Amino acid sequence: MKVGIIGCGAAGLMAAAFCKGEVTVIERNEKAGKKLYITGKGRCNLTNNCALYEFFPNIIHGDKFMISTLTAFPPPALMEFMGENGLRLKTERGCRVFPVSDKSSDVIKALVYAAEKNNAKILLNTKVLCVTKYENTFTVKTDRGDLEFDKVIVATGGLSYPTTGSTGDGYEIARSFGHKIVQPVPALSAILLRDDVKPLEGLSLKNVKATIKADGKAYSEFGEMLFTANGVSGPIILTLSSRVNRLNVGKGQLIIDFKPALSPETLDERLMSDFGEMRNKDLSNILTTLLPKAVIPYVLEQSGVPGTVKGNSITRNQRFALGYTVKNLTFSPTGLDDIKRAVITSGGVDIKEIDPKTMESKLVKGLYFAGEILDVDALTGGYNLQCAFAMGRSAGIAAGSEQ
Ligand SMILES: Cc1cc2nc3c(=O)[nH]c(=O)nc-3n(C[C@H](O)[C@H](O)[C@H](O)COP(=O)(O)OP(=O)(O)OC[C@H]3O[C@@H](n4cnc5c(N)ncnc54)[C@H](O)[C@@H]3O)c2cc1C
Incomplete structure (x- = not known):
């Protein structure tokens, strides 16, 4: 099974760590996780270690959609995963979880380590221009040539902080497959x-x-x-x-x-x-x-x-x-304020058209979406990253399965 993951951010890296198959992550930037790097003022508040019943009310849009994926991968499971990949964590006021080192770069290192341990290949400096599907094969057109996959996970993020690489390209990919985009607006702004x-x-x-x-x-x-x-x-x-x-x-x-x-x-x-x-x-x-x-x-x-x-x-x-x-x-x-300066983009690919267990499109078999590109957003406190990680994991597991 050849799986292409577009976007090497929180969701894309997590998908790459869990996807069984021949995995290629395609990232336009010169390095992985540029947005992750600036999270939590450089410390990365990667999750919130509260009980799930306290977690859900912090999701502003998409709380019901997130139930199955967060139940399958709740904050303690993410923390265990990070520990297995060499990242030591600490919990601060309000159950906010950070790396002991206070360095977001260590979170990126753990994720890249996990993805590479799973034999995922990371293609940097490669911008995806569009994706098409013919019969059972997806063609991902990039500025460095075409790539073919059996399954594609789109994890290109939203529209905020575009200098980190998230410029809304994924919305065009989604639209080209007939998906509805809920008008993206600033959140945490x-x-x-x-x-x-x-x-x-x-x-x-x-x-x-x-x-x-x-x-x-x-x-x-x-x-x-x-x-x-x-x-x-x-x-x-x-x-x-x-x-x-x-x-x-x-x-x-x-x-x-x-x-x-x-x-x-x-x-x-x-x-x-x-x-x-x-x-x-x-x-x-x-x-x-x-x-x-x-x-x-x-x-x-x-x-x-x-x-x-x-x-x-x-x-x-x-x-x-x-x-x-x-x-x-x-x-x-x-x-x-301008969406460019918002911490999060609210809106995006309409979750009514996405299977909440697998993150697969209900319109196009073999096409998956994960992370901020979807119409899911939460409050500050580590909730947004936990959602992106959980969605990435669900998409990775489902895309790597043989069906
Ligand atoms: C300043 C700031 C601080 C934050 N702090 C926190 C925090 O402490 N805790 C928390 O929970 N959340 C925080 N967030 C939110 C968090 O960063 C996002 O929820 C999370 O990064 C979303 O992950 P993602 O994988 O969906 O998207 P991203 O992390 O944005 O990754 C998307 C990737 O796709 C790539 N890409 C896009 N288009 C293309 C293309 N055409 N071709 C190839 N690659 C492409 C991008 O370059 C990018 O690397 C913060 C956000 C900001 C802006």
Whole structure:
């Protein structure tokens, strides 16, 4: 059985390690795993060692599709596989798993070792241009000539960070075989704002609640976020971006609650006591005890209360307006940041057309898809790589079997 695997990333390498047959991995780059190299800020958070019932809710699109492949290859099985291939691992906060060396290059080494141990051949510097099928043979046309295979696994990744090699070529291959592509959109991405937030650039907020409202839906996250020159980013924004990326965010709202732990009544009492204690100070000074300084002009503007008003002359209704604004500071998103800068691509080959056990196309026998090219995406924490590895393994095993 001759199997061609297109793409030498997480999914392609794992497929190569598990595929019994004459395996050739075709990679356009000069080395394997260019995207893997930059994962986890160079440390590669390769999985999340939580129980599967905790894992699935972290998959935003495709959780049901992933059940059989993740059950067959859950995080402990991946960790055992890595150990067998010379990679020592450690588990950090939130069950995030990293190599003991803190080097993503060691994950790539383990995967390449496993693939080569399985006699897979890795063809570097070879770009696949298109794939055709005639009778039972696939012809993979590359910029260095044609190759023929009995089975083909497409593991070319998504559209994010295209300098790593993932430029969406696999979508064209899938389309050419009649597959539907769910519109690829950014996920785990920054969100851009119409408002001028340059004065807030670099401001990092902890323990805030951010809500995005769009298309009549509302999603909230609690934790850390930060302002960039033209928008917002940080952990809770990345998570929110994955939840709202298929909504019309450009017509929605981003609402920040700076005091989510305080009820409106408790916040009002706090404001009353601050104004009483600092009766002769300007409001803009008084608010520094409650809010980061750079945020105050925004709160004043949206509440309509002048910053020059003294603590002892603030009216009850002005105080209510301030309290409301502190819990509901509102910005207007224009949308998510460019997909090139998104950690993950959401969308891709429609999973309704893929067998979830084998990753084989339901339209074309012998054609398989694995990894980010499929319409599966998850949150940060090692979930995306675990999904890509599990899909790669399923595709590799199925493509290497004799049927
Ligand atoms: C900055 C960043 C950090 C991340 N950190 C983490 C993390 O810590 N944990 C986690 O779980 N996930 C992380 N991810 C996500 C993770 O990297 C992806 O989920 C994963 O790499 C997807 O694997 P893949 O094999 O599907 O695609 P890729 O890893 O993108 O591999 C696809 C391969 O196909 C090759 N290719 C594409 N087109 C062609 C062609 N025409 N011919 C030949 N070869 C081709 C590409 O060059 C590439 O090598 C991160 C992503 C980014 C961008």
